[in-house]
Amino acid sequence: MAFENILGNEKNKEILVRIAEEESSVHGYLWVGKDGIGKKLFAIQFAKMLLCESNSKKPCDKCKSCIEFNAESHPDFMMIEPDDGKTIKIEQIRYMQEKIAEKPITASKKVYIINNSELMTREAANSLLKTLEEPPSYAIIILITSNESKLLATIKSRLMKIYFKPLEEDQILSYLKANNLDVDITKNMLKQCEGSIGKAIKVLEEREKYAFIDDVIKSLSVDDITTIWRKSDVLYNAKDNIVPLLEYMGIVLYEKLREKNEIKYANGIKIIEKAKQRILANANYDMSIDDLLLELWEEFNS
Ligand SMILES: [Zn+2]
Structure with a gap:
């Protein structure tokens, strides 16, 4: 080296x-x-x-x-x-x-x-x-x-x-490519890496969870709330490591906001931030996730 x-x-x-x-x-x-x-x-x-x-x-x-x-x-x-x-x-x-x-x-x-x-x-x-x-x-x-x-x-x-500065997204991508690790990393997932190879490797290890967040956000405007609650195991099971997933949720909505400039995405980001604070303050975990999904769903369907 x-x-x-x-x-x-x-x-x-x-x-x-x-x-x-x-x-x-x-x-x-x-x-x-x-x-x-x-x-x-x-x-x-x-x-x-x-x-x-x-x-x-x-x-x-x-x-x-x-x-x-x-x-x-x-x-x-x-x-x-x-x-x-x-x-x-x-x-x-x-x-x-x-x-x-x-x-x-x-x-x-x-x-x-x-x-x-x-x-x-x-x-x-x-x-x-x-x-x-x-x-x-x-x-x-x-x-x-x-x-x-x-x-x-x-x-x-x-x-x-x-x-030492974080790496550029294309530098991370070329590292992943050189090491045959670039299995379907999306633009939003790259943002989640914050210029860190170490974080990129973690994100890829948990790629399915991040892909699931993409799915949930899509289904907010399509499914009813009980369906969303039912299929959100990934969130309910992530009690010990929820913060990166919530941050990623924020990234996805922020990119939507930039693309479409609709207020619901800005409000969604606030809802996620509020949920994060509640969880970090040791509020009941399952209830916090219930509320997060419900509030997002209401925002997307009002
Ligand atoms: Zn020498």
Whole structure:
């Protein structure tokens, strides 16, 4: 995997290649952007370039450093992530600090990536701060986050911030095509992906549910309300993950609104938003879905 094979954020690629090739890296970075848009891939590739020992194009994929990196056995590289999916603990940061104190072995630098860095516990963050205040001369630390507001200001102020943008819809589509994943993704489903490959994959995994939402919206003007309630299992069964489906419903109506400019679609969007708020406030779930469908049906048939 090289930068050329990572989609989007071309300007960032140029900047990072330059930093690596001119050996002008700072000690700490903060990479900010939504989930699923390739920040981690960028960081891994940048690490490989920083560690590469070639004097010209980096990464060369030939030097000892590149070979060890590709074999995932580089002694001067480490990825720190929440090991339970929830938090990055102080033990993980301490272990990193022990390692960072040792001189590089293969390369002339050491690179540490802290993914989902907003999930560091308070103790972990405070401990990391000490390393960021006085990093060893060879150390480079990259913090990745999708929520920079959760990071300590004292940490952020010591890092060079790089923002990553969501991908364009045609970039997502070409990724899906290249990976043979583009089974019937509709324009509206692409909008639901919000420029994230990760989200696109989730949407495709649940494609049937999204297709069902399309159906329900069509049948609002055709069927009677009892038929709609009866066939809406997908909504009644989605209690644990209803928000993306409601958001998608909103997208479908918004696109209708743009196309036809009829007020019922604007009102429909408000009805969906209201239902979402009710559900998030722990109102009775089935009743909230009943009401949502009834209110939409009334709006479409008045
Ligand atoms: Zn190399």
